[in-house]
Amino acid sequence: xxxxxxxxxxxxxxxxxxxxxxxxxxxxxxxxxxxxxxxxxxxxxxxxxxxxxxxxxxxxxxxxxxxxxxxxxxxxxxxxxxxxxxxxxxxxxxxxxxxxxxxxxxxxxxxxxxxxxxxxxxxxxxxxxxxxxxxxxxxxxxxxxxxxxxxxxxxxxxxxxxxxxxxxxxxxxxxxxxxxxxxxxxxxxxxxxxxxxxxxxxxxxxxxxxxxxxxxxxxxxxxxxxxxxxxxxxxxxxxxxxxxxxxxxxxxxxxxxxxxxxxxxxxxxxxxxxxxxxxxxxxxxxxxxxxxxxxxxxxxxxxxxxxxxxxxxxxxxxxxxxx
Amino acid sequence: xxxxxxxxxxxxxxxxxxxxxxxxxxxxxxxxxxxxxxxxxxxxxxxxxxxxxxxxxxxxxxxxxxxxxxxxxxxxxxxxxxxxxxxxxxxxxxxxxxxxxxxxxxxxxxxxxxxxxxxxxxxxxxxxxxxxxxxxxxxxxxxxxxxxxxxxxxxxxxxxxxxxxxxxxxxxxxxxxxxxxxxxxxxxxxxxxxxxxxxxxxxxxxxxxxxxxxxxxxxxxxxxxxxxxxxxxxxxxxxxxxxxxxxxxxxxxxxxxxxxxxxxxxxxxxxxxxxxxxxxxxxxxxxxxxxxxxxxxxxxxxxxxxxxxxxxxxxxxxxxxxxxxxxxxxxxxxxxxxxxxxxxxx
Numbered sequence: 001x002x003x004x005x006x007x008x009x010x011x012x013x014x015x016x017x018x019x020x021x022x023x024x025x026x027x028x029x030x031x032x033x034x035x036x037x038x039x040x041x042x043x044x045x046x047x048x049x050x051x052x053x054x055x056x057x058x059x060x061x062x063x064x065x066x067x068x069x070x071x072x073x074x075x076x077x078x079x080x081x082x083x084x085x086x087x088x089x090x091x092x093x094x095x096x097x098x099x100x101x102x103x104x105x106x107x108x109x110x111x112x113x114x115x116x117x118x119x120x121x122x123x124x125x126x127x128x129x130x131x132x133x134x135x136x137x138x139x140x141x142x143x144x145x146x147x148x149x150x151x152x153x154x155x156x157x158x159x160x161x162x163x164x165x166x167x168x169x170x171x172x173x174x175x176x177x178x179x180x181x182x183x184x185x186x187x188x189x190x191x192x193x194x195x196x197x198x199x200x201x202x203x204x205x206x207x208x209x210x211x212x213x214x215x216x217x218x219x220x221x222x223x224x225x226x227x228x229x230x231x232x233x234x235x236x237x238x239x240x241x242x243x244x245x246x247x248x249x250x251x252x253x254x255x256x257x258x259x260x261x262x263x264x265x266x267x268x269x270x271x272x273x274x275x276x277x278x279x280x281x282x283x284x285x286x287x288x289x290x291x292x293x294x295x296x297x298x299x300x301x302x303x304x305x306x307x308x309x310x311x312x313x314x315x316x317x318x319x320x321x322x323x
Numbered sequence: 324x325x326x327x328x329x330x331x332x333x334x335x336x337x338x339x340x341x342x343x344x345x346x347x348x349x350x351x352x353x354x355x356x357x358x359x360x361x362x363x364x365x366x367x368x369x370x371x372x373x374x375x376x377x378x379x380x381x382x383x384x385x386x387x388x389x390x391x392x393x394x395x396x397x398x399x400x401x402x403x404x405x406x407x408x409x410x411x412x413x414x415x416x417x418x419x420x421x422x423x424x425x426x427x428x429x430x431x432x433x434x435x436x437x438x439x440x441x442x443x444x445x446x447x448x449x450x451x452x453x454x455x456x457x458x459x460x461x462x463x464x465x466x467x468x469x470x471x472x473x474x475x476x477x478x479x480x481x482x483x484x485x486x487x488x489x490x491x492x493x494x495x496x497x498x499x500x501x502x503x504x505x506x507x508x509x510x511x512x513x514x515x516x517x518x519x520x521x522x523x524x525x526x527x528x529x530x531x532x533x534x535x536x537x538x539x540x541x542x543x544x545x546x547x548x549x550x551x552x553x554x555x556x557x558x559x560x561x562x563x564x565x566x567x568x569x570x571x572x573x574x575x576x577x578x579x580x581x582x583x584x585x586x587x588x589x590x591x592x593x594x595x596x597x598x599x600x601x602x603x604x605x606x607x608x609x610x611x612x613x614x615x616x617x618x619x620x621x622x623x624x625x626x627x628x629x630x631x632x633x634x635x636x637x638x639x640x641x642x643x644x645x646x647x648x649x650x651x652x653x654x655x656x657x658x659x660x661x662x663x664x665x666x667x668x669x
Contacts, residue, residue, distance in 0.1 A: 051391070053410075054431045056450070058469045060488045063510030063530050073488065073511045073529065074470060081410060081433060084392045084642075086347035086367040086660075112529070113551055 005120040008092045009196060010105050012146040013127030014136050015098030018156040022127055022188035022195075023095055024048050029192055033090035036082050038075070040097040051089075053078050057097060059104045062111065068255040068279040069111070070104040076112045083118050091196065092119065099142050102126075102149040103258065103279055109201070110281035123200035126150035126180075127188065130169050131160045137172070144226045147173055148258045148303045149278075150180040151200035159186045177303055178228045179261075203274045203285045206261055226258075228303040231316045236267035237298050241319040249315065254280035257304040263287065265296035267321040326610055326650070326667060328624045333631040339666045340634065341377045345369075345384075349656025351396040351643050355403055358647040360419050361654045362405045363662045364393035370407050370417055375652060377666050388415055388423050394435045401443040401458075408434025414447050414454070427454065427461055436473060440480030444496070448474050453485050455496060464494045464503070473515030473526065486512035486526050491536065493524070506536045508543060514554050519607055520562035523578060527553030533567060537582070544584055546576060551598060560625050561607040564589065568599040573613060573623040573630060592623060592630040603653075605646035612653055614641025620655055622667070633665055 013019045027035060027049045036051045055074045062069035075094065082089065096105060102124055109121035126146045129136070136143035147153060153173060158166055166184070173182065183190055199205035242264065250257065257279060264273040275284035290296050300316060327333075347367035354361050354375060363371045368387030387393075389409025396407045405417040412429040429449045436448035445456040452465035453474055464485070465471070473486035484493045490507040506524065512534070514527035525535045532547040533556070555568035564575035565583075572592040576583040597617035604611050609626040617636035624630070639659035646653055655663040 053433075056470060058488065060469065060511045060529075061509070063508075063528070071511075071529070073472075076529070077435070077470065077472065078433075081392065081394065081435065084348045084350050084366045084394065086365070 005118060006089050006092055007122040007197060008094060008109065008119050009122050010102060010124045011093060011095045011127065012100065012102050012124060012149070013098065013154075014129060014132070014143050014146070016132070017098070017127040017129040018154070018185075018188040019095055019127050020047065022125075022154065022156075022190070023093060025188055025190070026093065026192060026196070031192070034087060036089050036092045038078055038092065038094045040095065040100070053082070055094075057100055066254070066280055068103070069281065070107065071111050072104045072108045075105065075108045076115055079115050079119055091122075099140070101142065101145055103145075106149065106278040107281050110278060110283065121201045123151040123195070123198040124149050125152045125154065125195050127154045127156050128169070128173065130155055130157045130166055130184075133169050134172060141226075144176055145258065147176045147180070148226050148228075150177055151198060152195050153177070153180045153182045154188060154190060154195075155182055155184045156188055157186065158184045176226050176228065179301055179303065201276060201283075203276060203283060203287065206263065206274050206276060206287075226303070226305050227307055228301065229307055229309045229312070230302075231300045231309075231313050233265075233298045233316060233320050234295070235320040235323055236296060237264045237273075237319055238321045239266050239269075239273075242266075245315050245319050249312075250277070250280045250282070253304070256306060257302055259303040260301060262298070262300040264298045264300075265290070326622070326624070328622065328627060328629040328631050333622075337635070338633060339377055341381075341664045343371070343373060343381050343662040345371055345656075345660035345662045347660045348658045349642050349660060349662065350392060350394050351407075352645045352654045352656045352662075353396045353398050353405060354645055354647045354652070354654065355398045355405060355419065356400070356648065357403060358649055358652070360404075361645070361647075361652075361662075361664055362396055362407075362417070363643075363654070363656050364396040364407055365660065366392045368393055368409065368411075370396065370405065370415075370423075371662060372405070372417065372419065372421065373662060373664065375647060375664065377664060382421075385421055388417075389413060394433060395437040395447075397437045397439040397445070400439040400441050400445065406437060406439065406445055408437050408447055410434075412449075414456070426456055429454075436471065438474045438476055438483070440476040442480040444476065444480050446474050446476065446483050448472070448485070451487070453483065453494070455483065457496075467492055469511070472511070472513045475515050475517040475524075477517050478519065478521035484515060484517055484524050486515035488512070491515065491524055491526060493538075506541070506543065508534050508545075513552060514556055516556040516558060516565075518558045518562040518565070518578070522562065523558075523565070525556050525558075525565050527556060527567070527569075531569070533565075533576075535565065535576075535583075544582070546583070546588070555599070555601045555603075557602045557604040557611060559604040559607075559611050560609045564625055566602045566604060566611045566613075566623075566625075568602050568613070570599055571595075571597070573611060573621075573625075574599075575611070575625055589625070589628070591628040592621060596621065596632075596636060600641050601644045603644040603646055605648075605650040608650055610650065612644050612646065614644050614655060614657075616640045618657060620644070620653075620665075622653075633667070634663065 272287035368389040390411030448471035469488035620634035
């Protein structure tokens, strides 16, 4: 049956960053909406909602030889179960443990047909503890990866740090992920429309979501392990060459590329070609038509580990149609 | 019960039916042991018990018995009622008089899968464990590698198989000291059926294929090419065929003789009803009922390779099917909450 897809918001962040406070804020607003909340087994207590589901964060590797195609099987199961309910949901909020890698959660929404038919991944929201973030970066990859995957970042607990400290944390977040929207908050206080219904994975809204998207930046720092960068081109893209290059790139570097997005001016095509992906999984479609006389430029964005910008730009340049 | 699809009446008219509005998606349905009552587990926590006699007036709906969704349902193998599991973590026993009693409760767990054997044993998947209820005794098997997504007993009820990430674990219930046996295959297994002759265990996987193990030889095989996950499996014709959902027509893998290796599946019926969501067989019969995502229900005969429409498409996906013990009636549940009973004894 044709049903509206239920939006799913993923809340990540280190333990104590303020995820549960944010969750309770979302749930206690007088919005008259019905949410299901999926929390991890070892999550903090005190979530104020009728429908709280415990998830075990069971990750499995797809049996397709791709080591980064890891999926949350428990989420598939829970979403299928929620769809059996009589009362329909306005949204699903998934809270992950502080140490969880957001990759498998996101990939679940690319992989499973039923999950794709019933729900849509709306956005990954990461709560960052302004006081402890820099210290957490040294304790493993999680804090860094949670920021790398984010569409929206709540830079939280700003009242606990000085202006200089805050600027330093924000700068560090920006080197990892230049494309997420950052909101500075105290006690996770935020307007809900800043974090819900963002359509961050909606191909039709890629441009809308990121006003800076077509602004080329050169400020990425090669010394940082996880970073974001963009590539641009003013000549049309040869679709066959691009497909080959991107396919090989994801095959080789998929595990290191957390998020990617692109808007391409394909040679001879009247419409934009848009895509977005998580690791090796990708969605693409034709977007809006180019207007007459509009400059047809292409842009790719990568957020990942050990990205070599110059090398990537050379690879992309080789995909362009001859001038 | 004798069904004969070669008779013209099967092609000409639909069987007598009764439909009751259940008002919530049907998660499971089942007949009780003597076939006099049919029950439906619903998305509002109710378990609706209806007389299996089409002429009888259905009683009013009772109050919900599960907190959220009644997720699973089987005939009570040691009584005349049913056993249900819910997303409130409760395992309930239902009498045909509408009484309920709690067998066990596992707060925070969903009881999505139940299996029952006629010797009286019930198995319930509770998170990564399987709970076995035998008389008044309850014991837990596990934990398995992940949440258990399918359970079934072997022929004599002495062993139980559990599907999870990484394959299937088989426990011997009679011999507590015997370690469980793992039949390994990578990935997530999401459905399981043990063949009625006990020789094979089949699973549906997350990767849209099915996996079958020969128990005695511990060899295994994989069948690929499905357009969707195979969430429903049914052994037919005395385990000579494995029928599968996720196809547009009846699809049965031949397990007689040397088995299905190198052979195509038997396929028959006509396309156009959508994709099969549920398949169900009764005992060792050659008949298989199939429900589609369009709401259509068909009956297939593996012997004559004929099929007939039992219920027209109505846009509401068929979510569950159950045969009466004598094979003369078929219960159908769908996403919209229609509780349908067909009388095939024509």
